[in-house]
Amino acid sequence: MAKAPVIKINNLSKKFMLGDIEVQALQSVSLEIYSGEFIVFFGVSGCGKSTLMSMIAGLQPPSTGSILIRGEDLAKLDSNELAQHRRTKIGMVFQAFNLIQTMNVVENISLPLAFARISKGRRIKRAENLLEIVGMSKYKNRAPNQLSGGQQQRIAIARSLVANPWIMLADEPTGNLDSKSADDVMRLLVSLNRKSKRTVILITHNPDYLQFADRVFWMQDGKVIKVEANAHAVTFNEKGKSSASKADSFSLDNESKDESKSEALEEPPAEKPETAPATPKETENKEEEAEVKN
Amino acid sequence: MKIIDVLRIAIGNLMRNKLRTFLTVSGVVVGISTIVFLVTLGFGLQKLVIRKTTNLEALKVITLNSKNKEESKNLNATLVKKLQDIPNVDVVTPSYYFSASIDGYEGLAPAIYAIEPSHFEVYDLKTKNGKQFTDESAKEIIVNKKLVDDLKEDQNTIIGKSFKFNITGIGQDDSTKTMDVELKVVDVLNDESPGKIGYSPFKVFADMNSNYYNIKIKVKTQEQLPEVKKIIESMGFSTSVIKNQLSAINLAFAIINGILGAFGMVALFVAAIGIFNTMTISLLERTHEIGVMKAIGGRDKDCSRIFTAEAATIGLMGGTFGITIGWGIGRLLEVIINYLASKAGPADQIPGHLFYTPPIFAIGVVVFAFLVSTFAGIWPARRASRLNPLEALRYE
Incomplete structure (x- = not known):
C-alpha cells in the first residue's frame, strides 16, 4: 500500500478534567491507517481507544496533535464541516446500537441521507437495498425495540453504510450481543472490509477478533504500545459454514448499480479532489451534489 | 436537512x-x-x-353649517348649484330651520326642519312605520317621540292627526316672517332626542324666503368624502361629518x-x-x-x-x-x-x-x-x- 494514508494521526494527546482530576486519555499517539485496512484497536477499557475513535469521528477535538483524514486536518473544520465529515466519510457503529427509538428501521437507516438533503424516495430505496444486504428486509417497518440486539446492530451497520463512507468505526459492536449475533455482526464487518475494500476500524477488548485484522494496535494507558501486522488475516468464510454464501452475497456493487454510479468501494487517488483542501468551504449545495454523486 | x-x-x-x-x-x-x-x-x-x-348612508354625508349670520347668507340656491358641480358629489340638499308654536298647546315650541323629501335618506331619519312624505310640497310632518309626548298623544294614534303650526323664521332681508300652516302627522321618529323636533317638506316653506339652515352634501362613496370635504372647506365653509363621531x-x-x-x-x-x-x-x-x-x-x-x-x-x-x-x-x-x-x-x-x-x-x-x-x-x-x-x- 504505497499510497497516502487515509488516516494520519500525529502526536495526538487528549486530556480532560474529571472533576478536579486531570485525566490523560491519550498520550502522543502517532499512527497511519491505509485505505482498505482492517484495523483493530485492542486494549482494556479505559485505555483510550474509544477516545481515539471519537476523535477520528470529529466528535471531540484533540488537546494537542492532529488528525488528518486524507490530508484534511479535522481541527480546521467548523461544526458544520465536522457534521459533513461524519455524514460522508465516517460510518459509526456503537456498542449500544444507538438507533433512534422513535423511528422505524427504514427511517433509522436513511436518517444520515436525510441530513444530506437527499429525497425521501431515494433514501428509502437506498435503505431497502442495505436492508437486503444485512438480511433484514422483512423488518423494515419495525421499531428498533421490536428487534433483538443482533438485529439492531445489523440495522446500525446498515445505517453506517448508507452514505457510503470511507471509514467504518465500530466501537465494541459485539459488546452487547450473544455469541451467535456477535458472529453475524463480525461476519458482516469482515466481509465489508474484504469485499468492498472499505477501511474498517474495530475497537474491541475481545482477543478473538484479532485474527481478522490486517494490523492490530495494542493500547494501554492512552498509548499505542504495540503494532502487530497480520499477514494472514482470517476471512470469516473459513470459520463459518454458511458464511461463505452470505459473505459472497454481500457486495456494495449491487447498490452501485441501483444508484447508477460507480461505487466508491475503495478510494483511489482519483477520488481525492473531493477532499482536496480546496473544497472544505464548499456550500451546502455543492456538498449535496457531492453526496448525491456518491 | x-x-x-x-x-x-x-x-x-x-x-x-x-x-x-x-x-x-x-x-x-x-x-x-x-x-x-x-x-x-x-x-x-x-x-x-x-x-x-x-x-352607512350617513357616513357619506357632509354637512355644511353656517357659523354666523353673515355666513348663513351665503347658503343659498347659488351655492347649492356650485356644490353640485364638485366632482363625486351625488346629492346636495338644503334645509330650513324654524321655531314654531302649535295652536292649543301653550308654551310648546318645537323646532321644525324643512327638508327635501326626495333626499330624505340623507338625514338618516328612522321612522316607526317607515313612512315618508307623500310629495315634495305635502303639508305633512314627521314628529319625534318627545314632541308626541309633549302633545300628550300616543305614538300610534297621533298618526293622521293635524295640528296648526305657527312658524317663525328670518327672511333673507333679515326681517322676521311668520306663517300659519296645518300639518298632518305621517309618522313618528324612532329617536331618543330630548328636543321637540318635527320634519316637514322643504317646499311648504318656500314663501318664508329664509336663508338655508344648512346644506347636506352626499358623496358617491365613503372614500371620496375627505377629498370633497377639503374642497368645500377651501371655499370658506365649515363642515361637519359623522366620521368625527365615528372615529x-x-x-x-x-x-x-x-x-x-x-x-x-x-x-x-x-x-x-x-x-x-x-x-x-x-x-x-x-x-x-x-x-x-x-x-x-x-x-x-x-x-x-x-x-x-x-x-x-x-x-x-x-x-x-x-x-x-x-x-x-x-x-x-x-x-x-x-x-x-x-x-x-x-x-x-x-x-x-x-x-x-x-x-x-x-x-x-x-x-x-x-x-x-x-x-x-x-x-x-x-x-x-x-x-x-x-x-x-x-x-x-
Whole structure:
C-alpha cells in the first residue's frame, strides 16, 4: 500500500478534567491507517481507544496533535464541516446500537441521507437495498425495540453504510450481543472490509477478533504500545459454514448499480479532489451534489 | 436537512407523545380562543354601536353649517348649484330651520326642519312605520317621540292627526316672517332626542324666503368624502361629518379591544410557558437521540430546527384550533343571546351580530400564536444545537 494514508494521526494527546482530576486519555499517539485496512484497536477499557475513535469521528477535538483524514486536518473544520465529515466519510457503529427509538428501521437507516438533503424516495430505496444486504428486509417497518440486539446492530451497520463512507468505526459492536449475533455482526464487518475494500476500524477488548485484522494496535494507558501486522488475516468464510454464501452475497456493487454510479468501494487517488483542501468551504449545495454523486 | 424532513421528524415526535402534545396545544388553544373571543366581541360591539347609531348612508354625508349670520347668507340656491358641480358629489340638499308654536298647546315650541323629501335618506331619519312624505310640497310632518309626548298623544294614534303650526323664521332681508300652516302627522321618529323636533317638506316653506339652515352634501362613496370635504372647506365653509363621531367610537373600541386582548395575552403567555416547559423536558428526554443524530452526521442546525419546528407546529395547531373554538363560542353565545332577546322583547331590540372576526385578525392571531410558540422554542432549540455530541451520546 504505497499510497497516502487515509488516516494520519500525529502526536495526538487528549486530556480532560474529571472533576478536579486531570485525566490523560491519550498520550502522543502517532499512527497511519491505509485505505482498505482492517484495523483493530485492542486494549482494556479505559485505555483510550474509544477516545481515539471519537476523535477520528470529529466528535471531540484533540488537546494537542492532529488528525488528518486524507490530508484534511479535522481541527480546521467548523461544526458544520465536522457534521459533513461524519455524514460522508465516517460510518459509526456503537456498542449500544444507538438507533433512534422513535423511528422505524427504514427511517433509522436513511436518517444520515436525510441530513444530506437527499429525497425521501431515494433514501428509502437506498435503505431497502442495505436492508437486503444485512438480511433484514422483512423488518423494515419495525421499531428498533421490536428487534433483538443482533438485529439492531445489523440495522446500525446498515445505517453506517448508507452514505457510503470511507471509514467504518465500530466501537465494541459485539459488546452487547450473544455469541451467535456477535458472529453475524463480525461476519458482516469482515466481509465489508474484504469485499468492498472499505477501511474498517474495530475497537474491541475481545482477543478473538484479532485474527481478522490486517494490523492490530495494542493500547494501554492512552498509548499505542504495540503494532502487530497480520499477514494472514482470517476471512470469516473459513470459520463459518454458511458464511461463505452470505459473505459472497454481500457486495456494495449491487447498490452501485441501483444508484447508477460507480461505487466508491475503495478510494483511489482519483477520488481525492473531493477532499482536496480546496473544497472544505464548499456550500451546502455543492456538498449535496457531492453526496448525491456518491 | 430539508425543511420537509425536519417537519416529518418534528411531527413524528409530536405524534409519539400524543397526550403531552395535546395538553401543550390545549394551552395555546385556551390562550388563543380567549383572545379571539374577547377581541371579536369588542369588534362585534363596535360594529353594533356604529350600526345602531349611524347608517352607512350617513357616513357619506357632509354637512355644511353656517357659523354666523353673515355666513348663513351665503347658503343659498347659488351655492347649492356650485356644490353640485364638485366632482363625486351625488346629492346636495338644503334645509330650513324654524321655531314654531302649535295652536292649543301653550308654551310648546318645537323646532321644525324643512327638508327635501326626495333626499330624505340623507338625514338618516328612522321612522316607526317607515313612512315618508307623500310629495315634495305635502303639508305633512314627521314628529319625534318627545314632541308626541309633549302633545300628550300616543305614538300610534297621533298618526293622521293635524295640528296648526305657527312658524317663525328670518327672511333673507333679515326681517322676521311668520306663517300659519296645518300639518298632518305621517309618522313618528324612532329617536331618543330630548328636543321637540318635527320634519316637514322643504317646499311648504318656500314663501318664508329664509336663508338655508344648512346644506347636506352626499358623496358617491365613503372614500371620496375627505377629498370633497377639503374642497368645500377651501371655499370658506365649515363642515361637519359623522366620521368625527365615528372615529371617537373607533378610538374607544380600540382601547377596549386592547384591554380585552391583553387579558387574552395573559392566557397565551401561560401557554407559551407550557410550550417552553414541554420542549425543555423533551430536550432532556432526547439528549441521547440528539447525540446519535450528531454522531451520524446531523448538523447542529438540523437538531435545533427539529425543536423549533415542534414548537412552531404546536403554535400553529393551537392557533388554528384556538381561533375555531373562540369563534365557535362567540357564535354559540350570539345565537343564545339573540334567541333570549327575541323571546323577551320587540324585534328591534334583538342585537344581531355580537361578534365580528375580521379576516385579517383571524390570520394575524394564527401568525401570532405561531410566533409566540416559535419564540418559546428558541431556547430549548439552541440548547439542542449546542449539546456536545459525545456527552449527549453518553447521556441516558
